[in-house]
Amino acid sequence: MNPKRCAACKYLRRRCPKDCVFSPYFPPDDPQKFACVHRIYGAGNVSKMLQQLPDQTRAEAVESLCFEAKCRVDDPVYGCVGIIHLLKTQIQKTQNELAKTQAEIAVSQTKLSQTQNSDFM
Amino acid sequence: MNPKRCAACKYLRRRCPKDCVFSPYFPPDDPQKFACVHRIYGAGNVSKMLQQLPDQTRAEAVESLCFEAKCRVDDPVYGCVGIIHLLKTQIQKTQNELAKTQAEIAVSQTKLSQTQNSDFM
Numbered sequence: 001m002n003p004k005r006c007a008a009c010k011y012l013r014r015r016c017p018k019d020c021v022f023s024p025y026f027p028p029d030d031p032q033k034f035a036c037v038h039r040i041y042g043a044g045n046v047s048k049m050l051q052q053l054p055d056q057t058r059a060e061a062v063e064s065l066c067f068e069a070k071c072r073v074d075d076p077v078y079g080c081v082g083i084i085h086l087l088k089t090q091i092q093k094t095q096n097e098l099a100k101t102q103a104e105i106a107v108s109q110t111k112l113s114q115t116q117n118s119d120f121m
Numbered sequence: 122m123n124p125k126r127c128a129a130c131k132y133l134r135r136r137c138p139k140d141c142v143f144s145p146y147f148p149p150d151d152p153q154k155f156a157c158v159h160r161i162y163g164a165g166n167v168s169k170m171l172q173q174l175p176d177q178t179r180a181e182a183v184e185s186l187c188f189e190a191k192c193r194v195d196d197p198v199y200g201c202v203g204i205i206h207l208l209k210t211q212i213q214k215t216q217n218e219l220a221k222t223q224a225e226i227a228v229s230q231t232k233l234s235q236t237q238n239s240d241f242m
Contacts, residue, residue: 040162040166040170041162041163041166042162042163042165042166044163045161045162045166049193049197052197053197053198057198060199061197061198061199063202064198064199064200064202064203065200067202068189068193068200068201072170076170076173076174076182077174077178077182077185078181078182078185079185079186079189080189080201080205081188081189082185083205084201084204084205084208087205087208087209087212088208090212091208091211091215094212094215094216094219097219098215098218098219098222101219101222101223101226104226105222105225105226105229108226108229108230108233109229111233112232112233112236115233115236116236
């Protein structure tokens with residue numbers, strides 16, 4: 001066995017070809033990275049998705065696939081949609097706080113202008 | 122062919138068994154829903170993921186898988202991780218706006234208290 005096989009070929013117990021589609025993105029020292037995408041998408045689907053992309057976008061695609069796969073392993077019901085819900089809740093809370101603060105500023109400004117007007121009376 | 126086959130069995134050109142794992146979540150009138158998850162995860166992986174979940178969580182799991190699959194079809198590089206980045210940017214913007222507004226309110230309140238103090242001089 002070639003000790004320089006990428007993590008994907010090691011996992012799939014196969015020879016790592018020179019033009020291996022996985023090898024640039026799955027170094028042998030991080031076996032968990034491939035195990036995770038393999039468990040969720042399957043090696044064939046990951047390979048197909050990467051082959052349909054231009055080379056310069058593949059690294060980013062692998063990172064996002066690995067992120068989504070890890071989310072799905074951690075939360076098999078909601079995956080990273082759970083994170084999207086959390087973030088939307090956080091936006092709603094921050095927007096509410098902003099609206100409240102903007103209302104407070106309006107009240108303060110009204111009071112200020114009333115006080116200033118009363119100075120001229 | 123049984124016209125009541127679920128969308129998944131129709132897509133896979135197979136008989137729809139009574140205990141079909143897909144049938145409660147992939148009605149025959151929405152073929153696109155299954156086509157999308159099949160394209161990204163493969164039928165076998167979806168079936169495996171559903172079978173590992175208790176019945177009462179499967180509908181939610183199917184919805185989140187379909188959402189993620191649709192995101193990946195629409196954006197093959199970033200999938201729904203692209204949405205997470207957008208939401209994080211939106212949170213940052215709202216938090217900045219909130220901090221700015223809170224600073225403005227502090228200025229208004231200082232001005233107000235200065236004006237009120239000068240009234241008593």
